[in-house]
Amino acid sequence: MTDKKEDTKNRAAMLKSLREKHKETVEKTQALLKHNQSIRKQIRQAMQSGPMTVPEVAEATGLPSDRVLWHVTAMKKYDLVREVGMSGEYYQYELAQKENQ
Amino acid sequence: MAPRTIKVDALVVGGGIAGMQSALDLADQGYQVALVEKQPSIGGKMIELSKVFPTLDCCSCITTPKMSAVAHNSNIQLFTYCDIQSVDKQGDGRFVAQVIQKPRYVDIETCTACRQCEYACPIDLPHPFDQNLGVHRAIYVPFSTAVPQKALIDIDNCILCGKCERVCPVGCVDFTQQPEELAIEATAIVLATGFEITPTDAKAEYGGGKLLNVVNALTVERLLAPTGPYGHVLRPSDGKEPDSIAYIQCAGSRDKSLGVEYCSRICCMYAIKQSMLISGALPLADIAIYYMDIRTFGKGYDQFYQTAKAMGVQFIKGKVAKITEDENQNPIVRVELIDEGSQVVERQHDMVVLSVGMVSKYDPRTIYDVNVAGDGFVDTPLTNVSPCVTSRPGVFVSGSAAGPMDIVDSIVMAGAAAAEAAAYIQATGPNGHGGGRSIAAGEEKELAHA
Amino acid sequence: MPEKHDSKAAAKAKSSPKEEEVRIGAYTCYCGGNISDVVYCEKVAEALAKLPNVVVSRTDMSMCSDAGQAKIEEDIREHGVNRVVVGACAPSLHEQTFRGTVQRAGLNPFFYHHVGLREQDSWVHHDRVAATKKAIRLMSAGIAKARLLEPLEHIRLSAEKHALVIGGGIAGLRAARDISRRGLKVTLIERSPFLGGHMAQLESIFPTEEDARTVLHGLIEEVAADPNITLYTSSELTGVRGYVGDYQVQITQQSRGVDEDVAEEAMAACTLEVPDDYNYGLTQRKVIYKAYPGCYPPTPAVDWKNIPDGKLELKMNGKKIKLENKPKTIDVKVGAIVIATGFTPYEPRKGEYGYGELPEVVTMPQFIRLLAMAPKGEELVINEKPVRNIGFIHCVGSRQIDDVHEPQPDGEVNNYCSRVCCTATLHLANDLRHRFPDLNIFDVYEDIRTYGRGHEDYYIEASENRVVFLRFHGEEPPEVVASPDDDVSPVQIKLKDYLTWGEEVEVPADLIVLAVGIMPNPVDDLINLLKVSPGTDRFLLEVHPKLRPVETAVPGIVLAGTAQGPMTIQESCAAASAAAAKVSVLLSQGLVELEPYVARVDLDLCKGSGECVEVCAYEDAITLESMTIGGKEVKRAVVSPANCAGCGACVSACPNRAIDLQGWTLGQYQSMIEAIVAEIPAVEIES
């Protein structure tokens, strides 16, 4: 029976070698992740001030509104934003509690 | 090591509604069936739909129990996320298919689909199931009603950070999984490989896929589905609730310029259905359908059309020449109004839906050695009296793999394919059961008392 | 025969779950929005959780999904749930599904109760608060019943591995062959003396351009040579008893009339003539006849329909002979029945588009026959008159609109599309174009519905080949009138043509062909005998177009072909094969299962007074039988579960309250009623 530390170490090494093997896709995806993270940050910042619609977030961040919608959709799916009522023809969203960390 | 070999009476290729129904109709006659699906879940296109004409049943209400029935039928072995590499005929006349089980990187036996991995994963990806308007993570359960309800990793979009592995409470994430080979031996094959929608970008006149608020009808199915990406009908450019929606019929069908001269036969009905559903969700929205002929030919379908008319959906006979957009990304439709002296007008809408058609999804010629007709779908040389028989003995076709058809027709055809395959197995198969499950002695007489 | 119902088993069933604590799982389904759009499902679940015996109360987007079902299984296995109530769509959709779930988890499948929240609540109400309260009441009633559920077993009966197919058109032939190919026996009955149905009256068929009778006879030969298939022509179903797996059917067959060896001679000698139905009454034929050259069976038959007294005298070789119809009956036991009785072309009213008044107006089926008989040549000659202008009118007798079209004799308009006539028309138009290059062809339509594989090609070809299309609106159907000016053409079609600004146009024609639709063959006799139902369009009705598209609501009775709705040959054959698959599923195991919802008699309470037997509408379902109880010879009611339909008439008729319906007992009903009217658990429902 391997002890716990050994196990963690082995696993880390295994992941590392796999990352090496899938280098190309990993790097591509890491770039995507970075890009998305910066967008998310902008969206979160904009939404600090309270519930907002997609065009309002787009306006505040300068991001295209379809991209904002996509990210808000993603955040909604994973419980990072919540839908709160409507303003005109648009739904409003606010950051979910745990998003503050 | 020689690959694992599974011996069955029938191999069904494709787990859409047609493949599932053929598999069930064979299994219920007592035949052993292997159902091979290339996606991680069975369900096909139908599971993506919202509600379905002509009954307006919620689509999951019809599909998911069938998926469940397939998964639980003791005569069906289900193989998802598998590719069939080759099919050969053995000396005894039976087929043998070489199959690759693609790695899910998740142990399917232990995964409970708790989705903790999914929440932990940092990678958001456009979800094809939601026509890319929704998201999934690099590790994900395909959708809420997937069968099998198990996670998998999209390895090409994974950074191998290992977060999922760390949070999985049952330790089922396994980055070392390798493709597995297996062989399936069967007397008969049923091809139920289905269809694909006409690519939206095929037509430059309609914006070539670049106009954000010009969407295909499958997207609208997702918008209407309660499990859809937004949970509401919103347009993709900015999340606005559309007030004015236009449908463009025969978008990619009956169109020589695309090489699709045939009618896709479902799009009139689904456009009418979606109009009715949108009217329900957005009672104030104006809906216009630009059409050449309304083809509501099925049982109860013309009545459905009349109902939509009575609900206020506008049917406008017109040829749409071009779609452009204004600075607010509102689509502008340039249309020749045939009923009004063929005058050409431009109309602005909030969202335009292309009633895309059905094209063949899969070319089976190399692997299955069956003929394909000029329309790209599997050829049925005896189409009048034996509509499921292909050019190759022992290989049958089910559902929309044999040309555009709706769910009702696909299910009927699936039953017919099962009948053909069963007759073939009965006549030729060494494993033919000679009339299905044999009855244990005395069982025939036995009458259980309630 | 099934054994008679055993009351000991019933008594056992009654007492078995006593000791066990009832632990109910209540599940309120969103039904993908169908329910949750109106009902606050979470509130319902919250309220139900407060009810006695409810140990689990959950909701799900779709309970019927694998994940939904898995939850139920888990609750049974891990939380000791032993009764399950799901509030969802109609029981007809998914009661079976959930019974299966419960059974998989190890419970008796009848420890399940289904509440139809969708049809009974969310689909018929708008007020969300009221609908939510109603949902709670309906579910509470279901839960009350669940407390009293008893374990039941399906009634299992041996099944006759033999099917009856009614109708010898292409669909019936296809079904018969496919059932036989699975090793089952088939009895095929055809009302007319010859096989083939309407396909025999076609010439070249779309979409393959094959010769109709060549294709048809390919299948007829298979059927004729098949030792598993017994064929009765000139035959109809005249009696049915029994139930799925064991139908005793009576077939009545008219005499063929003449002995095979002299039949040809007799036909030659026959002089009496009647309208030839093969040519839709356009020509005459003898009463001893063959439907067409090469028909099957090849022996001529006497057309007794046209000889009301069933007696025919004939002079043959100078001798007088007397022919007589001596119908005989045949009894067969079958496990399942396929209805393939087909269609009949719509017969326009006299005067409808000039039909029956203007000789230049014919229906398309008639025209196909006329064309087959027309002289070959450069010019189309019909009834000895050259035709230079021909007009087709679509949707005659189809797609009718209330207040625009005159209703059919039953008061309803034919509001459906007949599906085949557009393609059949264009197929014919192209054929005419090839044969008669100078003919002017006009096509007057509402929508062109060339939907099928290969169908659109006919439309394209017609458009490219000088077929002139004119389009009307359904509300303004075209008119056919005699030409005021006979020089141009004898008749004309008047319409507002919406391909040219809605202009009034007059289309000159020498012949007008009405693309008549498809009506079901009248089958009132079968509807009465077999208890199957027609839909509002008069075609026979399937249980559910997606879940069970070829089955009727009567177990063991399935549909094939155009008896169910308009179809092409291909679609008729696909439906027939699908029907054969269902028959094979049902019979190939030699066993069928019936629902146990049947009456049961409490022998301690029964006094043998027999009111039950009197009210029962089903043959042999409940009878009085002698038995010894406590040493005394008495009469007691005995139920035959296979024959009992579970209607409950006997339950209310019994003065001694000795009868109950299993699965729906009086006690269960009472508990449900009490729960419906009781106070509902308090929950806050937002409005």
Ligand SMILES: Cc1cc2nc3c(=O)[nH]c(=O)nc-3n(C[C@H](O)[C@H](O)[C@H](O)COP(=O)(O)OP(=O)(O)OC[C@H]3O[C@@H](n4cnc5c(N)ncnc54)[C@H](O)[C@@H]3O)c2cc1C
């Ligand atoms: C927008 C839209 C709305 C619609 N609405 C309705 C409606 O309301 N009512 C209605 O009746 N119909 C509707 N339809 C039509 C309906 O979707 C189809 O009739 C039905 O899905 C056809 O089922 P199928 O099983 O033939 O094909 P599919 O659903 O395409 O299934 C084929 C399956 O085979 C798999 N497969 C393909 N190739 C392979 C391979 N090589 N190996 C293994 N597996 C393979 C695929 O992954 C898929 O799972 C709609 C269609 C569209 C596009």
Ligand SMILES: Cc1cc2nc3c(=O)[nH]c(=O)nc-3n(C[C@H](O)[C@H](O)[C@H](O)COP(=O)(O)OP(=O)(O)OC[C@H]3O[C@@H](n4cnc5c(N)ncnc54)[C@H](O)[C@@H]3O)c2cc1C
């Ligand atoms: C003008 C026209 C042209 C067409 N052209 C084409 C074409 O080119 N291609 C194509 O695919 N389709 C075509 N069709 C459609 C085609 O004719 C039908 O799809 C097909 O004939 C239907 O077959 P069936 O067996 O369902 O019905 P039917 O052919 O009507 O057969 C039913 C049989 O049942 C018998 N029967 C009825 N009642 C009873 C009873 N009570 N007991 C016993 N027997 C009974 C009848 O006598 C008959 O023999 C055309 C239809 C029309 C009207």
Ligand code: SF4
């Ligand atoms: S079904 Fe309607 S929209 Fe679709 S291709 Fe045919 S005519 Fe066009």
Ligand code: SF4
């Ligand atoms: S198929 Fe064509 S002619 Fe026939 S009813 Fe339908 S629309 Fe009318």
